[in-house]
Amino acid sequence: QVQLVESGGGLVKPGGSLRLSCAASGFTFSDYYINWIRQAPGKGLEWVSYISGSGGAVHYADSVKGRFTVSRDNAKNSLFLQMISLRAEDTAVYFCARGMSANDWFDPWGQGTLVTVSS
Amino acid sequence: QSVLTQPPSVSGAPGQRVTISCTGSSSNIGAGYEVHWYQQLPGIAPKLLIYANSDRPSGVPARFSGSKSGTSASLAITGLQAEDEADFYCQSYDRGLGAVVFGGGTKLTVL
Numbered sequence: 001q002v003q004l005v006e007s008g009g010g011l012v013k014p015g016g017s018l019r020l021s022c023a024a025s026g027f028t029f030s031d032y033y034i035n036w037i038r039q040a041p042g043k044g045l046e047w048v049s050y051i052s053g054s055g056g057a058v059h060y061a062d063s064v065k066g067r068f069t070v071s072r073d074n075a076k077n078s079l080f081l082q083m084i085s086l087r088a089e090d091t092a093v094y095f096c097a098r099g100m101s102a103n104d105w106f107d108p109w110g111q112g113t114l115v116t117v118s119s
Numbered sequence: 120q121s122v123l124t125q126p127p128s129v130s131g132a133p134g135q136r137v138t139i140s141c142t143g144s145s146s147n148i149g150a151g152y153e154v155h156w157y158q159q160l161p162g163i164a165p166k167l168l169i170y171a172n173s174d175r176p177s178g179v180p181a182r183f184s185g186s187k188s189g190t191s192a193s194l195a196i197t198g199l200q201a202e203d204e205a206d207f208y209c210q211s212y213d214r215g216l217g218a219v220v221f222g223g224g225t226k227l228t229v230l
Contacts, residue, residue, distance in 0.1 A: 035219070044121065045157075045165065045208050047219040061218060095164055103212035103219060105155035107167040107176065 002026040002108055004034075004096050009113030016086050016117070022079040022096035022110060030054065030074040033099040035106060036081050038092035038115075048094070049081065050102060059102065064090075086117045122147060123209055123222035130228040131199045139225045141192040141209035147220060149190035152212040156185055156194045159206045159224075168207070169194060196227070204229045 008020040022034065036048040049060045049070045058070050069082040079096055093114050097106035124142040131137040141154060148154055154172050157165035167176050169185035172192065184195045192211075196203055209222040 044224040045210075045221040047221065050219075059218070062216075103152060105153075105167055105170040105210070106157075106165075107170070109164040109166070111164050 002098070004098065004108060004110035006094060006096055006110040006113040009094065009115045011116045011118065012086055013119050014087060014117055017082070017084045018086065018115060020081040020083070020094055020113060020115070022081075024077045024079070024098075027098070029072075029077040033101060033104065034072065034079045035097050035099055036068075036070065037095045037097055037106065037109075038090075039095070039112075040089075040092040043092075046092075050099070051079065052102075057102070083115070086115075088117050091115060091117045121223040122213055122216070122220040123211060125207075125209060125222035125225045127223070128226045128228065130230055131196075132230045133199055133201060135199050136195065136197045137199060137227065138196075139194045139207050139209075139227070141194070141211075141222050143190050143192075143211060143213075143220075145190060146215040147190075147211045147213040148187065148192060150214055152214070154185065154187050154192035155210045156183075157208045157210065159208065161205070165208060199229055201229050203227060 005023045030053045035050040051058045051070045067085045072079045093112040095112045097109040156169040158168045159165040172187040173185045207225045213220045
């Protein structure tokens with residue numbers, strides 16, 4: 001079945017770095033945009049970034065631009081989010097989710113991975 | 120402050136009908152961008168409930184329906200059941216921001 005599984009979350013100090021991964025299965029990975037969406041504890045959803053199927057198009061929310069970098073390895077059906085200069089406000093569960101285009105719906109979502117930025 | 124505005128909470132008794140509004144502007148919903156809805160059960164990832172304003176993915180009961188008019192959209196749930204208790208989010212695209220935007224979420228309580 002179509003599935004996305006995130007990994008790589010954890011506790012990191014302010015100013016630190018972390019790399020999240022998203023493993024895909026059950027569909028032709030390179031045909032789809034993949035997005036990162038985050039949810040701070042007790043808060044709503046915030047779109048973070050997308051990358052096109054080929055990897056040629058990427059886009060970021062203003063809140064992470066210049067600090068986060070999204071990439072993908074289509075040969076390994078994997079997506080990555082490199083996060084640097086992390087701040088307390090980046091603390092959230094990070095979800096990867098599949099879409100057909102830059103403004104499409106997201107389906108399915110992964111189960112999420114928790115990133116905690118704290119000293 | 121979310122770009123799309125939803126009521127923080129709604130409630131209804133089992134069997135009743137509830138609606139959740141999602142209000143945007145001329146740069147997102149009013150510009151013709153589609154609205155999508157997600158249901159998030161406690162502690163679980165969001166699940167697509169309605170896409171392209173009013174379409175239901177396979178497996179989503181017909182009790183859930185969506186509509187869009189002008190700068191707003193609505194999610195209606197009929198025949199409310201205890202297991203419908205969850206957070207609901209609307210999503211669209213904003214051409215001014217050049218980004219996907221979400222509503223702030225609505226908590227549905229089944230009385």
